Amino acid sequence: MTRASPSILFVCLGNICRSPMAEGALRQAADAAGLALTIDSAGTSAYHIGSPPDGRAIRTAALHDANIAGLRGGQVADEDFERFDLIFALDEANLADLRERAPADCHAEIALLMDCVPGRAGEAVADPYYGGEEGFAETWTDVAAAAQALVKQFGG
Numbered sequence: 616m617t618r619a620s621p622s623i624l625f626v627c628l629g630n631i632c633r634s635p636m637a638e639g640a641l642r643q644a645a646d647a648a649g650l651a652l653t654i655d656s657a658g659t660s661a662y663h664i665g666s667p668p669d670g671r672a673i674r675t676a677a678l679h680d681a682n683i684a685g686l687r688g689g690q691v692a693d694e695d696f697e698r699f700d701l702i703f704a705l706d707e708a709n710l711a712d713l714r715e716r717a718p719a720d721c722h723a724e725i726a727l728l729m730d731c732v733p734g735r736a737g738e739a740v741a742d743p744y745y746g747g748e749e750g751f752a753e754t755w756t757d758v759a760a761a762a763q764a765l766v767k768q769f770g771g
């Protein structure tokens with residue numbers, strides 16, 4: 616993963632908690648580093664198409680000066696495997712869904728997000744949806760660590 620300015624898609628189940636938070640964290644880190652990246656997020660499910668992020672995700676991001684309130688849920692589309700250079704799954708179930716769905720000649724490199732964080736390869740970003748606000752704080756810590764690692768990797 617050494618492309619100069621890659622396009623990156625974050626994928627979770629609903630696209631209202633973890634992946635929009637990852638999108639917000641990387642936008643913030645890339646902006647701070649003056650790095651131009653193409654960043655988006657999507658869900659493997661169609662549950663929340665058109666919906667804003669979960670209020671807990673919006674509030675947690677805002678605590679870290681990231682505004683994700685304008686994002687809207689979407690589902691992974693076939694063209695995403697061509698359009699993006701990197702597709703990061705937030706957990707193993709998302710990773711398995713993506714791998715199953717990817718075409719044989721897939722352009723995108725598909726990986727687990729925490730694989731990019733030194734010492735945390737193979738770890739999932741836990742689904743905070745059914746828990747309390749503290750789970751979202753943990754999500755932010757994880758996705759912010761990944762965002763920092765990605766910015767470092769891409770020269771920011």
Ligand code: 4NP
Pocket residue numbers: 627628629630631632633634662742743744
């Ligand atoms: P996310 O969290 O995958 O991080 O967006 C979830 C959001 C919604 C649901 C599950 C997980 N749901 O079952 O509706």
